[in-house]
Amino acid sequence: MSLPHAILTALLEKPSSGLELTRRFDRSIGYFWSATHQQIYRELGRLEGEGLIRALPSEQPARGQKKAYEVLPAGREELARWTAASQDPKPHRDALLLRLRAAAVVGTEGLEDDLRRHRELHARQLETYREIERRDFPPGKGGTEDRLRHLVLRAGIDLETFWTQWLDHALAEFAALDVRGREG
Amino acid sequence: MSLPHAILTALLEKPSSGLELTRRFDRSIGYFWSATHQQIYRELGRLEGEGLIRALPSEQPARGQKKAYEVLPAGREELARWTAASQDPKPHRDALLLRLRAAAVVGTEGLEDDLRRHRELHARQLETYREIERRDFPPGKGGTEDRLRHLVLRAGIDLETFWTQWLDHALAEFAALDVRGREG
DNA sequence: CCGGCTTATGCAACTAGTTGCACAATGGAG
DNA sequence: CTCCATTGTGCAACTAGTTGCATAAGCCGG
Known part of the structure; x- marks a missing residue:
């Protein structure tokens, strides 16, 4: 029930066509409410039909x-x-956590590489967010709107930081398990 | 594509009926892959049909x-x-972050109460996880399986900790905005 | 001026998850 | 022994999101 509201928010920030919205979702709103162009066009039609846009x-x-x-x-x-x-x-719903739990019963074979890959994806996303922060929220300025948007971006930054660190921890744990496994 | 695998994991940990699975999802696996009893029964039927259980x-x-x-x-x-x-x-997809972003354009009216409510929900979930940790993972023991499951639980604990703190931060920001608003 | 690339819009079919409800057995309470 | 709450299983309809593809206009090179 939130895609229409994501679109309304984006359109209030700036009136746009379907494709422009799609691009802006890819670079901004989509970080916490992703949508494909097909979804967006469909929803634009509905919103127009309902007289909201x-x-x-x-x-x-x-x-x-x-x-x-x-x-x-x-x-x-x-x-x-x-x-x-x-x-x-x-x-x-988090498939990676589920896979870890599954690995506890069927073995960790093959999982470590993907953990490493996910760690890199999160690290890259973190870097993207930090660039946006440097570009859009230079220290010590900004009105109410900017402060709220910065707050949202901080959530993204801190979450990616968390996942990067957690995956480091998980990989360290895997390394320890391997040692124990070889010794046992 | 993950519900069947969540069920397989749960059934490997312990063979169960549909309702037992539902209860275990509510208390454990469902923390990162939730499912209703209707979903579970449907999926049990499919898995049986495919010869996996x-x-x-x-x-x-x-x-x-x-x-x-x-x-x-x-x-x-x-x-x-x-x-x-x-x-x-x-x-x-995170509706709360989306609402914050929307509030940047339509105003923060009415949002603060729900932020506070979410903060309490996360704090309560955090306490639940900590109890599970105390009960199931006493310090200094556990084999490979336990260490992996503990790792997953730690993700839950750290995420709830993160959200509780982030919401505190957001509420502090709201308080500051209110002051600025009254003064401006 | 035509063939292919990019931009832009959109439909249709499918998959996954949610909601609402139905129905059978069981185990008390009156 | 009957009513009723609880336990347990399950179908059907709906909503939301995904995947695959179709179509049209504009532009650019040969």
């Missing part, structure tokens, strides 16, 4: 032509309502 | 009768294969 009138609506959307007052109200409404956290 | 022959298969399953060799092989296979991390 509208196509900017300047462009003609032919296939292969850019079509930009903006948020209507009803859309802003819906977003404000949703943002303020109490919501329970959704249960997480 | 079988119903223990002791009980009669009538409705309202307990029916326990155990993993067959093919099921163990499939789980080992899946565990070792390289997998890309799935994109995360």
Whole structure:
């Protein structure tokens, strides 16, 4: 129930076409609410049908032509309502943790390489976030909006830091298990 | 593609009926791969159909009768294969971060209470994990299996710790914004 | 001026997870 | 011994997200 609200947020930040939205999701909002272009187009159609957004009138609506959307007052109200409404956290699902647990019964064979790979992916994502922080949030400035967005980015940075460290820890544990295994 | 593997793992740890599995998911595996009883029954049927598990022959298969399953060799092989296979991390989706970002454009009205509520939920989950750690992983013992399971539990503990602290930080930020808002 | 590449939009089918409910057996309480 | 809550199993419909592909316009090189 959140993709429409992610799109409303993005469109309020800046009216855009479907493809522009897709790109912005890839570089920003998608870090905590990812979506494919197919999802986005479908949802844009729904939101337009519900009268929450509208196509900017300047462009003609032919296939292969850019079509930009903006948020209507009803859309802003819906977003404000949703943002303020109490919501329970959704249960997480983490395949890597599940695989570790499975490895406890079927063996760790082949898992270590992928752990190392995931560690590198998280380290790279962390670096990306840090670059965004340097670029968009230089120290000691920013109004209310910037402070909130920075807060969200900090969550991303700290989470990637956490996973990088946790995977280091897991790999160290694997190394220790290997030694014990050889000795036993 | 992971629910069947979560079930195989659980069944290898201990053969169980659908309801027993459901309870164990609620208390353990479900912390990183949640599932409802409906999902579990459906999946047990599929896994049986594929010949990866079988119903223990002791009980009669009538409705309202307990029916326990155990993993067959093919099921163990499939789980080992899946565990070792390289997998890309799935994109995360976090509605709370999205709401913060939305609040940057539509205002923070009404959000603070829910932040506080989420903070308490995470604090409570953290306490649950710590109790499990005290109970199941007393310091200075445990074989390979225990060490891996402890590693997974540590991820849970550290993540809940992270979220509790991050939400404290966010709430402090909100308080600061309120002051600035009143003064401005 | 045509063939292929890029940009842009979008439909259809599929997979996974959620919600709502139904139904059978069992074990007390009255 | 009957009503009813609890335990246990399961189907059906729905929602959300993914994958694969189709289509159209514009542009650029030969």
